[in-house]
Amino acid sequence: MSNCHNHQSCIDGALIAAQTICKQHNAKLTELREQVLLLIWKNHKPLGAYTLIEQLSEQTQRRIAPPTVYRTLEFLLDLGLIHRINSLNAYIGCTQPHSHQGQDDEVHHHNYFLICKKCHHTQELIDKDLSGRIQSLSQTFDFTSQDQWLEVTGLCRECR
Amino acid sequence: MSNCHNHQSCIDGALIAAQTICKQHNAKLTELREQVLLLIWKNHKPLGAYTLIEQLSEQTQRRIAPPTVYRTLEFLLDLGLIHRINSLNAYIGCTQPHSHQGQDDEVHHHNYFLICKKCHHTQELIDKDLSGRIQSLSQTFDFTSQDQWLEVTGLCRECR
DNA sequence: AAATGATATGTTATATTATAACACTCTCAA
DNA sequence: TTGAGAGTGTTATAATATAACATATCATTT
Numbered sequence: 133m134s135n136c137h138n139h140q141s142c143i144d145g146a147l148i149a150a151q152t153i154c155k156q157h158n159a160k161l162t163e164l165r166e167q168v169l170l171l172i173w174k175n176h177k178p179l180g181a182y183t184l185i186e187q188l189s190e191q192t193q194r195r196i197a198p199p200t201v202y203r204t205l206e207f208l209l210d211l212g213l214i215h216r217i218n219s220l221n222a223y224i225g226c227t228q229p230h231s232h233q234g235q236d237d238e239v240h241h242h243n244y245f246l247i248c249k250k251c252h253h254t255q256e257l258i259d260k261d262l263s264g265r266i267q268s269l270s271q272t273f274d275f276t277s278q279d280q281w282l283e284v285t286g287l288c289r290e291c292r
Numbered sequence: 293m294s295n296c297h298n299h300q301s302c303i304d305g306a307l308i309a310a311q312t313i314c315k316q317h318n319a320k321l322t323e324l325r326e327q328v329l330l331l332i333w334k335n336h337k338p339l340g341a342y343t344l345i346e347q348l349s350e351q352t353q354r355r356i357a358p359p360t361v362y363r364t365l366e367f368l369l370d371l372g373l374i375h376r377i378n379s380l381n382a383y384i385g386c387t388q389p390h391s392h393q394g395q396d397d398e399v400h401h402h403n404y405f406l407i408c409k410k411c412h413h414t415q416e417l418i419d420k421d422l423s424g425r426i427q428s429l430s431q432t433f434d435f436t437s438q439d440q441w442l443e444v445t446g447l448c449r450e451c452r
Numbered sequence: 453a454a455a456t457g458a459t460a461t462g463t464t465a466t467a468t469t470a471t472a473a474c475a476c477t478c479t480c481a482a
Numbered sequence: 483t484t485g486a487g488a489g490t491g492t493t494a495t496a497a498t499a500t501a502a503c504a505t506a507t508c509a510t511t512t
Binding site for chain 1: 378379406415422425429430433435436438439441443448452
């Protein structure tokens with residue numbers, strides 16, 4: 133782990149947030165979903181689906197097939213509890229899931245990531261100002277923006 | 293094509309720009325590379341690698357295998373002549389390849405796209421102000437940014 | 453022109469990521 | 483108690499991408 137912090141409290145917080153958000157959306161946080169979410173958080177770096185399948189298979193002592201995991205990922209993505217890092221084909225826990233909730237119960241994806249090219253440590257940003265700026269920039273091109281994905285690659289402090 | 297404009301002049305311009313940039317980098321714009329670049333431009337929408345393989349196979353009347361196309365895509369990507377749209381696993385021509393040239397002959401990727409969810413029409417933006425803003429935001433997180441990828445999804449004028 | 457080395461392309465096989473389709477299970481409300 | 487929906491299991495396969503090695507092409511030197 134490249135950034136020092138209380139890791140367990142991250143995980144605990146993520147779990148509590150997940151429980152709250154599931155309740156809000158009348159969705160069930162099943163054992164499988166909780167396991168997947170926790171594994172993603174424990175790794176604390178973008179995690180590929182097949183790595184996740186491996187870890188999950190080991191942990192449960194039985195063979196987990198891809199669709200099982202992909203469905204679970206989709207569930208967590210839809211609720212904004214995790215994010216997909218497109219440039220890595222990998223998944224990471226959302227640090228502020230509540231901030232992605234719209235008034236209409238819809239999840240808006242305005243997600244920004246700083247991704248270290250060396251260690252793949254990934255930091256999520258949330259910046260309302262930047263969101264607004266990108267939105268209005270879109271408007272000048274007569275484009276109605278919905279979701280925003282920003283991936284900035286470079287070097288984190290440790291790897292520099 | 294969802295945005296009206298002189299399409300042939302786009303293509304012609306892209307080809308001339310490619311020739312110039314290849315010369316600058318002492319790289320060869322071979323027939324294959326030119327064919328691929330033109331096909332990408334003719335489609336004028338993000339094009340998947342395997343669609344490209346199909347079109348290229350048809351056009352040349354022989355079977356083109358994936359590595360051939362992927363290598364060519366890599367070449368064009370490296371020179372900044374095309375971009376990869378990560379959210380679509382697809383490739384599109386760069387509208388302003390010269391603007392990605394650094395002084396040190398290195399290509400910097402600060403690329404922003406507006407992607408229509410319905411028709412996949414994709415508009416490239418270049419905005420130095422936004423680049424700077426994202427760069428300085430990265431700095432506040434003690435992160436040395438190199439490349440920036442922004443993909444905004446939503447609806448274009450025609451699809452709204 | 454022949455030899456050489458570097459670059460480009462061809463070819464075969466396979467890795468990696470993701471989804472389709474259908475079967476089974478479990479819960480909970482009618 | 484039953485049947486409808488949600489969740490998960492299972493098998494097969496689709497879609498995207500790369501590794502490894504063979505061959506060809508071209509420029510340069512001899």
